[in-house]
Amino acid sequence: MLDIADDLNRWVEEGRDFAVATVVAVEGSAPRSPGAALAVDGDGVVIGSVSGGCVEGAVYELCVQALQDGEPVLERFGYSAEDAFAVGLTCGGVIEVLVTPVTARAPGREVFAAALAAAARGETAALVRVARSPDGPPPAGVLLVHPDGTYEGGLDGPAELSRTAAAEARALLAAGRTGTVDVSTAGRHCEPDRTLLVESSVPPPRMIVFGAVDFASALVRTGKFLGYHVTLCDARPVFATRVRFPEADDIVVEWPHRYLRRTATDSRTVLCVLTHDAKFDVPLLEEALRLPVAFVGAMGSRRTHEDRDRRLREVGLTETELARLHSPIGLDLGARTPEETALSIAAEIVAAREGGTGRPLTGAETPIHREAGRGTGRDADRAGPGAVGAHAAA
Incomplete structure (x- = not known):
């Protein structure tokens, strides 16, 4: 339900009655994770999704019925060879969906x-x-x-x-x-x-992009698309401007390592170092690789990477700390433009977060939809x- 909170909050403010279907559990391969939601209001307007299309019609009917009955219901959907396209998951998995009416007379509105x-x-x-x-x-x-x-x-x-x-x-x-x-x-x-x-x-988790270069502009846009709160940091005020980075949530003009030292990060934070200049990179990565963040990546050629690796060893980083660095950053997509490069970086971030291999799905034996963890x-x-x-x- 909370994944479509913006729309549902508007419905509440407008006084609409609605029923919301929320994915409770997933077994095997399924397109959406627990928490994914679809809602139907009293006029039949639909927002959200619980399955990427496989069982949306059946879930819609459950929501309509819940609005009439005023009672919650738990329904299980799995693969059915006979009617898979009507009410089954064609991907072969199983999902459980909790449908809850939220009406003017419903308790807890x-x-x-x-x-x-x-x-x-x-x-x-x-x-x-x-x-x-x-x-x-x-x-x-x-x-x-x-x-x-x-x-x-x-x-x-x-x-x-x-x-x-x-x-x-x-x-x-x-x-x-x-x-x-x-x-x-x-x-x-x-x-x-x-x-x-x-x-x-x-x-939302933070993405901090260091270096106000053309590649950074594309990466800021991609980070926003992925749901990150994106900060752009560069020590050069002439480059770190709102005109050049209109999509960034924050623009910081400061030496990168000093900003990283004082700003808040956590285990979901992603750090992307695009400066590929030793005077910025080395002190910044010395700080970054010792923080408990989700991802640290740095741009540069293989020669730049080797030189940077040597400098980082000289300032005392250990093998364990250096092993956390994704450099050169990004997956090998053959990218050339800033947008293609941002896509390759984003792909590596997602793969690192979700445990993906980064290999093509064609011919791979790994599941397309990985099993979602259920709570604790x-x-x-x-x-x-x-x-x-x-x-x-x-």
């Missing part, structure tokens, strides 16, 4: 509205709903969880359920993840009997606090 407004503003927040329950259809109720663990709203069920759900959501929110968490309402060490869908809304299922199972036991979905 105010909480949904607050969550959508927060997400539309780019604030950090998590939305929690019960996706599976032993008592039939998913029960009503919703939580809006803030980064400090406080929450608004409530989930139908035992009193401890909302507190446990808030604690679990806070953990997912800290990691910026959307997924499911299994909890038990019978006690910490009992088998789970509820599955919670936790949707996290976090500010990527980590070891952990028990949540409180009287209600929590189990990470595997």
